[in-house]
Amino acid sequence: MMSSNTQKSSHPQRLQQPAQPPRKRIIHAVSLRTRLLWVGGFMGVAALALVARAVDLQFVNQDFYQAQGDQRFLREVPIATTRGMITDRNGEPLAISTPVESIWADPSELTEHPDVYPKLANALGVPLADLKDNLEKHAGKEFMYLRRHMDPDSAEAVVALGIPGIHSQREYKRYYPLGEVMSHVIGYTNVDDHGQEGVELAFDEWLTGKPGAKKVIRDLHGHFVENVDLVSPAIPGRDLALSIDRRLQYLTYRELSEAVRKNNASAGTAVIMDVRTGEILSMVNLPSYNPNARTDNRPSAHRNRAATDVTEPGSVMKVFTIASALESGIVTPDSKFDTNPGSMELSGHVIHDTHNHGLLTTTGILTKSSNVGAAKLSLQMTSAQMYDVFHRFGFGQPTGSGFPGESGGVLPNGRAWSQIQKATIAYGYGVSVTAMQLARGYAAVGNGGRLVTPTFVKGGESPSRAVLDPHIASQLMAMLETVVTPEGTAPQAAVLGYRVGGKTGTARYASGGGYSKIYDSLFIGLVPATNPRLVMVIMIHDPKGSVYYGGLVAAPVFGKVMDGALRLLDVPPDNVQQWYADAANTPAVPAGTPKPMEGDLPPGVDAPPPATPVAPLPTVTDPADAKVGAPAR
Amino acid sequence: MRFGAAVIVLLVLAALASGIAVVYARQMHRQMFIQLNGLERERDDLNIEFGRLQLEQATYAENNRVEQIATGKLGMATPNGKDVVVVRP
Numbered sequence A: 001m002m003s004s005n006t007q008k009s010s011h012p013q014r015l016q017q018p019a020q021p022p023r024k025r026i027i028h029a030v031s032l033r034t035r036l037l038w039v040g041g042f043m044g045v046a047a048l049a050l051v052a053r054a055v056d057l058q059f060v061n062q063d064f065y066q067a068q069g070d071q072r073f074l075r076e077v078p079i080a081t082t083r084g085m086i087t088d089r090n091g092e093p094l095a096i097s098t099p100v101e102s103i104w105a106d107p108s109e110l111t112e113h114p115d116v117y118p119k120l121a122n123a124l125g126v127p128l129a130d131l132k133d134n135l136e137k138h139a140g141k142e143f144m145y146l147r148r149h150m151d152p153d154s155a156e157a158v159v160a161l162g163i164p165g166i167h168s169q170r171e172y173k174r175y176y177p178l179g180e181v182m183s184h185v186i187g188y189t190n191v192d193d194h195g196q197e198g199v200e201l202a203f204d205e206w207l208t209g210k211p212g213a214k215k216v217i218r219d220l221h222g223h224f225v226e227n228v229d230l231v232s233p234a235i236p237g238r239d240l241a242l243s244i245d246r247r248l249q250y251l252t253y254r255e256l257s258e259a260v261r262k263n264n265a266s267a268g269t270a271v272i273m274d275v276r277t278g279e280i281l282s283m284v285n286l287p288s289y290n291p292n293a294r295t296d297n298r299p300s301a302h303r304n305r306a307a308t309d310v311t312e313p314g315s316v317m318k319v320f321t322i323a324s325a326l327e328s329g330i331v332t333p334d335s336k337f338d339t340n341p342g343s344m345e346l347s348g349h350v351i352h353d354t355h356n357h358g359l360l361t362t363t364g365i366l367t368k369s370s371n372v373g374a375a376k377l378s379l380q381m382t383s384a385q386m387y388d389v390f391h392r393f394g395f396g397q398p399t400g401s402g403f404p405g406e407s408g409g410v411l412p413n414g415r416a417w418s419q420i421q422k423a424t425i426a427y428g429y430g431v432s433v434t435a436m437q438l439a440r441g442y443a444a445v446g447n448g449g450r451l452v453t454p455t456f457v458k459g460g461e462s463p464s465r466a467v468l469d470p471h472i473a474s475q476l477m478a479m480l481e482t483v484v485t486p487e488g489t490a491p492q493a494a495v496l497g498y499r500v501g502g503k504t505g506t507a508r509y510a511s512g513g514g515y516s517k518i519y520d521s522l523f524i525g526l527v528p529a530t531n532p533r534l535v536m537v538i539m540i541h542d543p544k545g546s547v548y549y550g551g552l553v554a555a556p557v558f559g560k561v562m563d564g565a566l567r568l569l570d571v572p573p574d575n576v577q578q579w580y581a582d583a584a585n586t587p588a589v590p591a592g593t594p595k596p597m598e599g600d601l602p603p604g605v606d607a608p609p610p611a612t613p614v615a616p617l618p619t620v621t622d623p624a625d626a627k628v629g630a631p632a633r
Numbered sequence B: 001m002r003f004g005a006a007v008i009v010l011l012v013l014a015a016l017a018s019g020i021a022v023v024y025a026r027q028m029h030r031q032m033f034i035q036l037n038g039l040e041r042e043r044d045d046l047n048i049e050f051g052r053l054q055l056e057q058a059t060y061a062e063n064n065r066v067e068q069i070a071t072g073k074l075g076m077a078t079p080n081g082k083d084v085v086v087v088r089p
Helices: A002-015 A021-058 A062-073 A116-125 A130-138 A152-160 A198-202 A246-262 A314-328 A363-370 A373-380 A383-392 A419-426 A433-445 A470-483 A553-568 A576-585 A624-632 B001-059 B063-071
Strands: A076-079 A095-106 A144-150 A166-173 A212-218 A224-232 A267-274 A280-286 A336-338 A343-346 A350-352 A357-359 A502-511 A515-525 A535-540
Touching: A002 A062, A002 A343, A021 A062, A095 B001, A116 A152, A130 A144, A130 A246, A144 A152, A152 A166, A198 A336, A212 A553, A224 A280, A224 B001, A246 A280, A246 A419, A246 A502, A246 A535, A246 A553, A267 A433, A267 A515, A267 A553, A280 B063, A314 A363, A314 A373, A314 A383, A314 A433, A314 A470, A314 A502, A314 A515, A336 A363, A336 A373, A336 A576, A343 A373, A343 A419, A350 A419, A357 B063, A363 A470, A363 A576, A433 A470, A433 A515, A433 A535, A470 A502, A502 A553, A535 A553, A624 B063
Parallel strands: none
Antiparallel strands: A076 A212, A095 A144, A095 A166, A212 A224, A267 A280, A267 A535, A336 A357, A343 A350, A502 A515, A515 A535
């Protein structure tokens, strides 16, 4: 205010002095110089300001602005990586990752073009209404999946529509060529390629690769203009070779399904394990599901019953009762027990046998599967002795296979067993076990008393430990062989050319505090009995047919599967004389034809000389066998 | 004096050359990176193809299928015990 007043007051003075040119000139000169100075000074300051700003941009805040700039065009994008392949022990693929494309959208961009929705919905193969709902739900976001796991060709067609804000991203989907035959062991992955069940879950870290990252330059429309730099390379997942043999798995699945169907059973489980290494060669559970299209979500079908389900095993436990009786030295295989009259009373409970077996030896208790005999055996032992043997054979604890959700079963502490509890445990009630535990326990019997740890990985064996005297183990094997004879409970488990040891079990299924009329039919077998290679557990739950005994329902599966399995695995027969005897009894052999086989023999394979037909075989011990073998030739 | 000027000229030239070299190296890097990406894509495509072929093979070699062809089409059968001769070396 003040300055404007003075200016106003000076102004009229200048007008009153027009006739003073020198003064005017001086004023001009001064004003020019000051003006120049002013302008020069101003420009200098402006230049300084520019420099200061430049310094500010280039040095002081450089990181911030560089980052902001990069954010607008540089992008770090992930490089998808594959999950490792799962193969069987012979390298056959069981789970393979195949590439698929997932279509994603930037809703903020896409919602600006509602006119393309019908075209987009059509190309995506989703109902238009669903697409609109989905977009509404994600409004304001910058990322949403429109459809995941499309086959690459259809996905390309969607992207080719050129709709702004639509992108595709490579992902991998798991494919299981064996489908429901293999589903319980392998499990499956979720949509994000993480293992959810089975081996896929147990070995998730091993199978999962490490996704890489690269820097790219992106234009205004989000297209990648140029790859700039590799931040980290993608590391693909490692392959995993399982101990499973695909051929055995298939064979087991086929025969078990057949048995379940024929006996109108509600579920079934079968496990084949290598006796010496603990490698699981096949594991089948029914009902099964197709891991490639998991439409029905019945959890009961997804369970790997062989590892997770516990059941009272019934008579198959008698082997371990006898093992502890032999170990404690109170009986020999030939000790006699009177099981008359086929039942006995103990602490107010009655223990029954199927028939009255009369006088039985220890071996006979196993052959005939006598509950009374097993109970009488148990009464001669302390519960600590029995518990110790059961515990050493791995009951009541997980097997250590590493399978997710594996159960340890229930083995009550031995100090607290009552008289009747001891007797019932002796024939397999009051304890709960898994199929894998049974396979492991029986494998130890066939493996000279050495307990192995089951494994699903090829060559994944860990050191075995001795749990039983080898002599007792071989005595038990001889006893088990008597079961698979016409006198025993499982003649149908026999395999031509091989000696088989095994044990049947028929357990009433406990439910609601009592025992129902539902049965579990079991058979566990070891083959070849002279030097066991394979152990197989078969459990068939709730057979509703005319028969339910383990020897009639489960044992035939063993015979059929092992017939193929032993051939596939090239296990040499240990009972050749039976082979020839069988051939001799088959009417199909043309009688009177002296050498029916000779013409069929390939030139390189000589028929054994007639005089000593099968004598060179070390397994032949009976001189009569040579005679038996002769007609076959 | 003259020596000093020569040093400066030399340094300027060196700085120029170094600048160009940086640009060249960067360009080379990008080109190589693009090439690497291309090769990686090719590798991935081959891997994918390999996976597909493995799947195809697994499907063709499926036990059920082999068994059906063997028994149905080719009239093959597992030999009975009487048809087998055990030979020992």
